[in-house]
Amino acid sequence: MKKFIQTLKNIWSIEELRSKILFTLLLVAVYRLGAHITLPGINPIALEQLSKSQSQNGILDLINTFAGGAFNMASIFALGIMPYITASIFVQLMTVLVPTFQKMQKEGESGRKKINQLTRYITVLVTVVQAFAYVAYLRQTSGPAIVPGFGAAYFTLTTVVVLTAGTLFVMWLGEKITDKGLGNGTSLIIMMGILARLPQAFAQELSFRSERTGDILIFIIEIAVYIAINMGCILLIQAVRKVPVNYAKQIVGNRQFGGARQFLPLKVNSAGVMPIIFAQAILFIPTLFTLGKNGGDLGRMFTDHTSGWYMLIYSVVVIGFTFLYTALIFNPKQISDNLKQNNGFIPGVKPGQPTTDYIGSIMDRITFPGAVMLAFIGILPGLIQLLFGMTQAFSMFFGGTSLLIMVGVVLDTLQQIETQLMMRQYDGLMKGGRIQGRQTSSAVQI
Structure with missing residues (x-):
């Protein structure tokens, strides 16, 4: 302290x-x-x-x-x-x-x-x-x-x-x-x-638990679970696969450049929060065309986040959009060309198309677990509400878009503050003096 x-x-x-x-x-x-x-x-x-x-x-x-x-x-x-x-x-x-x-x-x-x-x-x-x-x-x-x-x-x-x-x-x-x-x-x-919206949701949940004897303990457990979910979300946002990269030595005058072993950080969750936003927008579309009693039931199925069918369809859509959005924003060919232009190469992989295929295959392998975790975070509010019987307003902070945005923005802001401290030779915000994920000289800038 x-x-x-x-x-x-x-x-x-x-x-x-x-x-x-x-x-x-x-x-x-x-x-x-x-x-x-x-x-x-x-x-x-x-x-x-x-x-x-x-x-x-x-x-x-x-x-x-x-x-x-x-x-x-x-x-x-x-x-x-x-x-x-x-x-x-x-x-x-x-x-x-x-x-x-x-x-x-x-x-x-x-x-x-x-x-x-x-x-x-x-x-x-x-x-x-x-x-x-x-x-x-x-x-x-x-x-x-x-x-x-x-x-x-x-x-x-x-x-x-x-x-x-x-x-x-x-x-x-x-x-x-x-x-x-x-x-x-x-x-x-x-x-x-x-x-x-968090203080009002917190007050509603506390009032709801205070009305019944013994529910205060459940409320404490909910807070502990919320902290654990935040820690897991931090791991998902900052998780990277480090691909080793070597740079050929270059001699300019009397100085030598390159020859260092660095790494290419590939994020497990490159798509960020966008797949969850797209999935929520897609699942809202069927509710626009539901008419009559049966249509109303179908509409409730696509808007009730505690429904089993909603969770299943939502998870599939999130996983699909994660792969689609990652393919749109991540270009292995461009990364391969940048490495080649800077005399960089991945050990054991030939430059050019083999490097492109290698980076693409790694992204395909790490995107799937990232997509599954993203889908799990997306359906967490419904699961938590069913498990603890909490209010819907408070359960929305246990996952989904709200949690990912809050954790991501807080991490980004803390990284900028820590960078300012490290530039002036102060200790960082964490005990180790560095928040994991902050850009350092050992990472390849693509």
Whole structure:
């Protein structure tokens, strides 16, 4: 504990790091404040009464999670950062599939600026479309909460404009945090939105357990299980397969370069959280076409995360999307070419196509256990709810998108803080002085 307190003092003593932390906290506070400002023409009291009698599942609940509850509150930040994420995913896929985008990506800083600008334009289009859909959603589910004095056309126009401006402002906050703050701004905004729901879910679960004698012990066990799940999630996010790489010796003047034995880190979970997001979106589609009594039963099967059929289908979809997304974002041919250009080679493997095949085969072998673990984390909320009988709101933090995003963002932020400390010859945040997974000089930069 004494060493931890000293580390915090070291962090606060670095002026640059202290400024970044304060700047990040300030912008996050602005975002959370805006998430509680209701749209013009909406009666917040009537909306709150309606929301208590309604429940959401599927993609709508996912959007509300990412928006920190602003979606249900009809806030000016109701769409949150989701349109920007959608545009970023689209552009990322285009850089893999379209040669023009690939060429743009290889242009360096100028190409990156073009891609970022294109992403912003696409964000505006996506936001406008989602804003119109959100207006229709408000009319269908929260019609009584709309102030009668607002005309239909006027309410639609003002809501679309405010929502678009709100999303662009949140996007700007994320970019400013990335440039001048600490960590990735977009990821931090999503994480703060998720964490904003944790205190209420924690209080509901504690109140639920306090009503019955002996359930406090179960609540303590739940907290212990939650800590263990977080540790397992950290292992999944940071797990890598180290492929040895040698570099040929080069003599330039009187100096010798290369000849060192390094490694190529291949992540077990290269796809990150994207397969879970895609799977939740796919399983939401059948609920749009379910009609009648039988259709309603089918719809509940695809939205009830405690259903056995839901878990089975969800796991298969997550595993399939993990392989698909990894194939899209991971290019063994490009890595092989980069190694060849830098006079690097894998011991016992010929350069060129054999190296490409070797790296591809390793990725195929390590992706399967990573996909299975990812699917298991995805269905954990349902399993935990069935096992302990806890509230649904609290069970959502035991796995799925929420847990992966929170753990991933916290690790990334801690790695950046530790890098700042190590640059100034301070001890790191961990006992060993280094968080596993931080980029070091011994890792090949691809």
